[in-house]
Amino acid sequence: MQSTIDYINEKTGNFAPDIALVLGSGLGEFTKNLDGISLSYSDIPGFKTSTVKGHKGALFFTKIHNKNLVIMQGRLHFYEGYELSDITFPIKIFKKLNTKTLILTNAAGSLKKDLKPSDLMLISDHINFTARNPLIGKNDDTLGERFPDMSDIYTKTLRDIVKQTAHEEQIDIKEGVYLMATGPSYETPAEVKMFSNFADAVGMSTVPEAIVSNYLNMKTIGISLITNYASGISDVKLSHNEVVEMGKTASNKFAKLINAIIKNI
Numbered sequence: 001m002q003s004t005i006d007y008i009n010e011k012t013g014n015f016a017p018d019i020a021l022v023l024g025s026g027l028g029e030f031t032k033n034l035d036g037i038s039l040s041y042s043d044i045p046g047f048k049t050s051t052v053k054g055h056k057g058a059l060f061f062t063k064i065h066n067k068n069l070v071i072m073q074g075r076l077h078f079y080e081g082y083e084l085s086d087i088t089f090p091i092k093i094f095k096k097l098n099t100k101t102l103i104l105t106n107a108a109g110s111l112k113k114d115l116k117p118s119d120l121m122l123i124s125d126h127i128n129f130t131a132r133n134p135l136i137g138k139n140d141d142t143l144g145e146r147f148p149d150m151s152d153i154y155t156k157t158l159r160d161i162v163k164q165t166a167h168e169e170q171i172d173i174k175e176g177v178y179l180m181a182t183g184p185s186y187e188t189p190a191e192v193k194m195f196s197n198f199a200d201a202v203g204m205s206t207v208p209e210a211i212v213s214n215y216l217n218m219k220t221i222g223i224s225l226i227t228n229y230a231s232g233i234s235d236v237k238l239s240h241n242e243v244v245e246m247g248k249t250a251s252n253k254f255a256k257l258i259n260a261i262i263k264n265i
Contacts, residue, residue: 001092003046004046004093008044015037015070016068019069020069021258022103023073027107027254029247030251036060036062038058038073039060040057040058044059050074070097072090075087077183088212091213095216095218102213102221103222104123104213106206106224107224107225107247108227109186109202111179111200117227117228117229118246119174122173122175122222123223125178126178126210128207129179129180129182134212135148135211148215153213153214154220163175164264165257165264168260176201177199178202178207179195179201179203180204181195187202192232193232206224225247
């Protein structure tokens with residue numbers, strides 16, 4: 001871990017991020033008009049490389065509204081064959097860089113008819129349907145306690161700020177529960193019917209990072225871009241291309257909201 005921190009500090013001039021932002025599938029355009037320092041995952045000691053279309057695979061260090069940001073241009077996924085320790089390693093690095101706030105974004109499928117493609121959903125809570133937990137293993141007491149409380153993973157005070165910000169910017173945002181399945185296959189109609197009793201949106205990411213962020217005592221925001229209806233809710237067959245294209249379609253709305261959130265937190 002120290003070699004990772006040393007490399008980042010050397011390349012960025014000891015840049016200390018206030019906020020970390022993780023960009024999900026199709027949301028990589030957020031950084032296109034920003035100036036900053038980009039470090040490829042493949043060059044950073046300890047980092048794994050992203051293999052998914054729509055994920056550039058780089059850390060981008062920049063300043064927005066006079067706040068220092070580190071932006072993950074794409075994340076790692078369990079379905080890529082990575083361990084949860086690989087997926088959450090960057091979050092631990094951000095904590096070591098003294099980052100206080102984590103903003104997680106993802107592309108998700110809707111489990112409810114009234115949650116439509118292109119909608120934004122603020123995550124109020126999550127369900128981990130992977131049967132895996134990133135905190136399994138020997139605990140590092142310097143990072144967090146062995147049995148962390150999970151009653152406020154997606155920090156309520158920050159959720160209130162997001163909702164107020166969306167209202168001020170005239171951006172409609174829903175709020176709901178996110179369920180993570182492992183993927184990479186999409187859920188069956190029977191699974192979707194079951195999930196819809198407990199959650200509002202389903203995806204293949206975010207939960208490991210959120211668990212570790214909470215464990216590290218970082219404040220966390222989660223926002224899903226709804227890219228499609230889950231299987232069985234509509235007759236349209238699902239594809240990752242649809243996810244990426246919807247991300248591009250909603251990129252302006254998403255960028256406007258994220259910029260305003262950064263300003264207000």
